Amino acid sequence: MNELIAYLKSQGVLGQGLFLAIVGFVGVFVVIAAFFLSIVVLERMFRARRRR
Amino acid sequence: MDPMALQFAFPTWQQLIMYLVGLTLIFLAVKKEYEPMLLLPIGFGAILVNLPLSVVLTAGRSLDPFVTRFVAANPDAREFFERTLHYAFEGGQAYSTEPGVLAILFNAGIVTELFPVLIFIAIGAMCDFTPLFKMPQMIFFGAAAQFGIFATLIIAILLGFKLNHAVAISIIGAADGPTSIYVATRLARDFLGPISVAAYSYMALVPLIQPPIIRLLTSREERRIKMSYHEADVSRAARVAFPLVVTFVSALIAPISVPLVGFLMLGNLIRESGVLDRLSKAAQNELANLVTLLLGVTIGSSMTADRFIRLQTLMILGLGLGAFIFDTAGGVMIAKLYNVFAKTKVNPMIGASGISAFPMSARVVHKMAQAEDNQTWILMQAVSANVSGQLGSVVAGGVLLALAPMVLG
Numbered sequence: 108m109n110e111l112i113a114y115l116k117s118q119g120v121l122g123q124g125l126f127l128a129i130v131g132f133v134g135v136f137v138v139i140a141a142f143f144l145s146i147v148v149l150e151r152m153f154r155a156r157r158r159r
Numbered sequence: 160m161d162p163m164a165l166q167f168a169f170p171t172w173q174q175l176i177m178y179l180v181g182l183t184l185i186f187l188a189v190k191k192e193y194e195p196m197l198l199l200p201i202g203f204g205a206i207l208v209n210l211p212l213s214v215v216l217t218a219g220r221s222l223d224p225f226v227t228r229f230v231a232a233n234p235d236a237r238e239f240f241e242r243t244l245h246y247a248f249e250g251g252q253a254y255s256t257e258p259g260v261l262a263i264l265f266n267a268g269i270v271t272e273l274f275p276v277l278i279f280i281a282i283g284a285m286c287d288f289t290p291l292f293k294m295p296q297m298i299f300f301g302a303a304a305q306f307g308i309f310a311t312l313i314i315a316i317l318l319g320f321k322l323n324h325a326v327a328i329s330i331i332g333a334a335d336g337p338t339s340i341y342v343a344t345r346l347a348r349d350f351l352g353p354i355s356v357a358a359y360s361y362m363a364l365v366p367l368i369q370p371p372i373i374r375l376l377t378s379r380e381e382r383r384i385k386m387s388y389h390e391a392d393v394s395r396a397a398r399v400a401f402p403l404v405v406t407f408v409s410a411l412i413a414p415i416s417v418p419l420v421g422f423l424m425l426g427n428l429i430r431e432s433g434v435l436d437r438l439s440k441a442a443q444n445e446l447a448n449l450v451t452l453l454l455g456v457t458i459g460s461s462m463t464a465d466r467f468i469r470l471q472t473l474m475i476l477g478l479g480l481g482a483f484i485f486d487t488a489g490g491v492m493i494a495k496l497y498n499v500f501a502k503t504k505v506n507p508m509i510g511a512s513g514i515s516a517f518p519m520s521a522r523v524v525h526k527m528a529q530a531e532d533n534q535t536w537i538l539m540q541a542v543s544a545n546v547s548g549q550l551g552s553v554v555a556g557g558v559l560l561a562l563a564p565m566v567l568g
Contacts, residue, residue: 123566124316128309134558139302145404146295153397
């Protein structure tokens, strides 16, 4: 991690910005995907319980 | 005697411009009804803070001979006394200042991030995530429409903004006032005024900003795509479990987003629990109204003429508009990309309603679909994407706050 931070700091503001933009946008999708899975699991779990 | 007590002063030309800015915001709030709950107090706060002597910021001051002598001997120390200890310097004399009412509110509610977090409880209590359970895949449009944040970040850097300032400006693209305020307070307090004004103004202008971009990027056939919707009951247990699970997931993936997501979900849990109706109503009404009032007038107090009248303010307003345009374009384009792979096509306009401006964006998109073909009903799908935008914007703020320290040091 320290090496990554040192590398990013050597890339200049535009390089750092590109890192933030790309990793940030992907990161939002990752968190949202985790929410999606939570919704699907919750919905199925409670639907199955109601059927029983 | 307090040198301010019997002073008479005329406003400067910069302050006169700020009165016009304040009056414009009040005009937009009263006449055009653009986010009146926020723009009216922001406008009035901007006027209050720019009145001669700014008594709402500095209630009183007293001469400090020791600091006067110290700064005369060490001129470099002046900035520290001004910025950190709120000293004022006039004619070579140093005055210790007593904070006025808006400075007290600013320090208590904005610097501590208390007001935005309290607003999140209110927003959470207003949010109904049930449509997401019916169409969970719509949640991805809440992520796609955050594209404007990241595109604006790069443009702001290319325009010469420092990285922390660029991140704070880009968050206007979250189309979410409290998130913008929260991130700007942490990364660019000097730009808090213009960032907040841009975020709230453009949210109100969604019906004007989004349609031309959507029309530009979609064909008539695409805008007429019909989507099926199956009404299904969502159990109370699932609705109660949802805010808890989301809070845990956020804490695991992006712990820094917990103040944002956690309080949003607390509000939602109060709503969905079904046993806290009075608390839920209080959060949606009294809490929301009171904190919005205090938040607005306090944001206005950050709009002093010396901070607001500069080229960067105009650039921030332009970048904010760009962020909303890129949000819309990102949402639509990712919906079109989804259609390339999906068996059942979605109306690509749904992607544009993945921004956080709720429920305005969903209404705009549905109205556009109806204008193309009155048999095209996409309101529920648009609402699902729009609700996801509320989550997406908060997550985007949290992710940026988590990543920024890695490059800012």
